[in-house]
Amino acid sequence: MTKTQLQPPFRADHVGSLLRSDAVKRARIQKASGEITADKLRDIENKEIERIVQKQKEIGLQSITDGEFRRAFWHFDFLEHLVGVEGYNAEHGIQFKQHQAKSHGIKVVGKLDFTDHPMIDDYKFLHSIAGDHTAKMTIPSPSMLHFRGTIEESAYQNQDEFFHDLGRTYKKAIESFYDAGCRYLQLDDTAWAYLCSDEQKEQLKARGLNPEELQTFYARTINEAVADRPADLKITMHICRGNFRSTWISSGGYEPVAETLFDELNIDGYFLEYDSDRAGGFEPLRFVKRKDLQIVLGLITSKFGELEDPDDVKRRIDEASRFVPINQLCLSPQCGFASTEEGNLLTEQQQWDKLRHVVEIAHNIWK
Numbered sequence: 001m002t003k004t005q006l007q008p009p010f011r012a013d014h015v016g017s018l019l020r021s022d023a024v025k026r027a028r029i030q031k032a033s034g035e036i037t038a039d040k041l042r043d044i045e046n047k048e049i050e051r052i053v054q055k056q057k058e059i060g061l062q063s064i065t066d067g068e069f070r071r072a073f074w075h076f077d078f079l080e081h082l083v084g085v086e087g088y089n090a091e092h093g094i095q096f097k098q099h100q101a102k103s104h105g106i107k108v109v110g111k112l113d114f115t116d117h118p119m120i121d122d123y124k125f126l127h128s129i130a131g132d133h134t135a136k137m138t139i140p141s142p143s144m145l146h147f148r149g150t151i152e153e154s155a156y157q158n159q160d161e162f163f164h165d166l167g168r169t170y171k172k173a174i175e176s177f178y179d180a181g182c183r184y185l186q187l188d189d190t191a192w193a194y195l196c197s198d199e200q201k202e203q204l205k206a207r208g209l210n211p212e213e214l215q216t217f218y219a220r221t222i223n224e225a226v227a228d229r230p231a232d233l234k235i236t237m238h239i240c241r242g243n244f245r246s247t248w249i250s251s252g253g254y255e256p257v258a259e260t261l262f263d264e265l266n267i268d269g270y271f272l273e274y275d276s277d278r279a280g281g282f283e284p285l286r287f288v289k290r291k292d293l294q295i296v297l298g299l300i301t302s303k304f305g306e307l308e309d310p311d312d313v314k315r316r317i318d319e320a321s322r323f324v325p326i327n328q329l330c331l332s333p334q335c336g337f338a339s340t341e342e343g344n345l346l347t348e349q350q351q352w353d354k355l356r357h358v359v360e361i362a363h364n365i366w367k
Contacts, residue, residue, distance in 0.1 A: 005366070008134055008184040008234045009269040009296050009330050010062040012362035015238050016138040016186060017074060017336030018067030019343040019351050021048045028341070045069050046125065053129050055352060060359040063136045063184060066126045067338070073104065074188055074339045075140035075148065080106050082169060083113035084155060085145065106149040108156065112165040114172035120180050127181040137182050138336075141189035141237060142170045142225055143218040163217050167224030174225060178233050186236045186271070191218060193241040193273070196256050196280075215260050223266050236296070237261075238271035240335050253280020262287040269294035274316070275301035275334035285323035295324050298334030300358055305350030310361050317365060331362045 005011045027044040030036045049066045056064040071077040080087035090105035119139070126135045145166060156162040177185055191214070194200035201211045226235050239254075239261075254261070254272065261270065262285075274282075274297050288295060297320055299313050313331070320329060337344050337351050346354075 084110035141187040170225035236269040254284035258284035273334040302333040305346035
């Protein structure tokens with residue numbers, strides 16, 4: 001068997017978001033009603049983040065996150081603090097299979113840029129308590145601003161100019177996180193999974209978008225964003241089919257985007273959802289040609305608390321190793337546990353049990 005991974009992504013890893021604690025939920029309500037100040041809310045968040053970081057360490061994870069405890073949404077909270085972007089109260093939320101997320105939206109109202117962003121300080125706090133573990137920062141991929149946002153004509157009339165500025169903005173963001181100490185950055189992206197879904201592609205066409213053209217624009221923008229990064233900064237991408245209150249949006253295997261993802265994007269590793277039949281088989285992994293590309297198999301569901309049979313997980317890893325050498329494979333949950341502050345339908349204890357399950361199975365495989 002192969003040795004323990006010494007740099008990210010790790011043999012046992014996780015996507016990042018964790019169920020918000022009762023203390024954080026109460027504090028957010030109190031802040032919204034004016035009962036406590038923003039500083040008091042941050043103090044409470046800090047204490048709870050310290051607690052969950054310690055728990056991640058005890059479980060045996062090498063990478064630790066802040067659980068996205070300061071966010072309401074996995075993507076909007078970051079995107080609406082970019083220069084030129086505003087958040088607003090939308091008429092309706094994003095529609096999942098059984099639920100609709102709360103109403104919120106983002107729009108591009110001016111030229112894009114990255115200057116003073118609150119999540120730099122969020123990362124600095126995580127970094128300060130990481131100790132000898134690797135602090136991972138998670139942010140939405142640049143694709144998500146275009147995919148989930150609207151672009152006002154007063155800001156951009158030319159699509160090439162928009163994507164150029166978007167790539168440059170993210171390049172500045174990556175540099176800022178690196179300067180703050182970040183050496184493990186994850187780009188979260190649902191757009192690539194939607195480009196695998198016939199249903200979602202029809203919806204894109206109805207919006208006047210060309211799915212094939214989007215692949216080209218998104219790949220080029222991501223590569224521009226990550227270009228010339230320092231050698232000791234590892235950047236991974238998590239590709240998700242939707243995760244809200246244990247429900248989902250899209251279905252379809254990775255085949256339609258596999259060549260672009262695995263052969264064209266300058267990414268160090270991918271977190272791929274493989275917890276259900278909706279993800280298809282491992283055959284698209286045949287397009288992984290690079291020997292330095294790590295594939296993190298999301299074989300453990302974060303949507304429900306029941307633990308997977310370890311033998312079934314090991315069997316599926318063996319199946320994947322027919323397409324990618326086992327020393328390029330890792331294991332994780334298929335997604336985070338709380339892409340939004342509402343969280344998935346399982347308990348905090350079940351969440352920790354799931355993560356411990358990942359660590360134990362990985363240890364048995366990659367001894």
